Amino acid sequence: MSAIRSISIANQHRGLKIDRKAVTAAITILDDHAARFCGGCPEGELSLVFMTDKALAQLHADFLDDPTVTDVITFEGDEVLGIAGEICVSADRAAAYARENGRDFATELTLYLVHGWLHLAGYDDLQPPLKRRMRAAEARAMALLQKAGVLPRFELRK
Numbered sequence: 001m002s003a004i005r006s007i008s009i010a011n012q013h014r015g016l017k018i019d020r021k022a023v024t025a026a027i028t029i030l031d032d033h034a035a036r037f038c039g040g041c042p043e044g045e046l047s048l049v050f051m052t053d054k055a056l057a058q059l060h061a062d063f064l065d066d067p068t069v070t071d072v073i074t075f076e077g078d079e080v081l082g083i084a085g086e087i088c089v090s091a092d093r094a095a096a097y098a099r100e101n102g103r104d105f106a107t108e109l110t111l112y113l114v115h116g117w118l119h120l121a122g123y124d125d126l127q128p129p130l131k132r133r134m135r136a137a138e139a140r141a142m143a144l145l146q147k148a149g150v151l152p153r154f155e156l157r158k
Contacts, residue, residue: 004028005027005028005031005043005044005045005046005084006044006045006046007023007024007027007045007046007047007048008045008046008047008048009023009024009048009050010047010048010049010050011050012049012050012051012052012055013050013051013052013091013092013156015091015156015157015158016050016091016154016155016156016157017154017155017156017157018050018152018154019152019153019154022150022151022152022153023048023113023152025148025150025152026110026113026145026150026151026152027046027048027113027117029144029145029148029150030114030117030141030144030145033144034121036140036144037118037121037123037137037140037141038121038122038123039121039122040117040121041084041085041117041120041121042077042079042084042085042120043079043082043084044077044078044079044081044082044083044084044085045077045082045083045084046077046084046085046086046087046117046120047083047085047086047087048086048087048089048113048116049086049087049088049089050089050091050109051088051089051090051091052090052091052092053069053090053092053093055090056069056070056071056073056088056089056090056093057069057070059073059088060073063075069090069093070090070093071089071090071093071094071097071112071115072087072088072089072090072112072115072116072119073087073088073116074086074087074088074116074119074120075088076120077120084120085120087113087116087117087119087120088116089109089112089113089116090112091109091154091156093112094108094109094111094112094154095108095156105154105156106151106152106153106154106155107142107151109152109154110142110145110151110152110154111138111142114138114141114142114145115134115138117141118134118137118138118141123137
């Protein structure tokens with residue numbers, strides 16, 4: 001990416017503590033390696049929203065006509081307006097999945113951000129071959145963030 005991206009981070013989850021500097025650093029690393037990921041997320045402002053299950057399920061219902069709980073919803077931006085898009089993630093889903101599968105909560109929530117960024121880069125996961133391609137890109141992106149030492153730390157209080 002040629003220019004420094006503006007990143008807006010909104011925390012709508014009362015119990016979630018976010019290291020905004022680390023989140024910004026992680027997105028910057030992904031942007032710096034965009035060529036490895038279909039050219040990366042489009043240029044422009046990127047909005048990241050951390051939500052509860054209930055709030056994200058409401059967005060899911062309102063915009064995708066599906067009231068079920070989900071982990072990530074990505075909205076494409078508008079290149080003319082200089083908006084890359086918006087990534088909405090559920091901290092509750094990340095916590096539940098991490099707990100049920102013996103995974104680290106912060107790593108799981110970071111994976112949701114990566115997943116959304118990859119959707120904006122053009123990856124899709126609705127069909128098995130595309131899903132395998134998305135999972136491989138997620139693994140590469142997470143390894144890149146780990147190697148760079150920029151996996152954000154998140155804490156969730158009940």
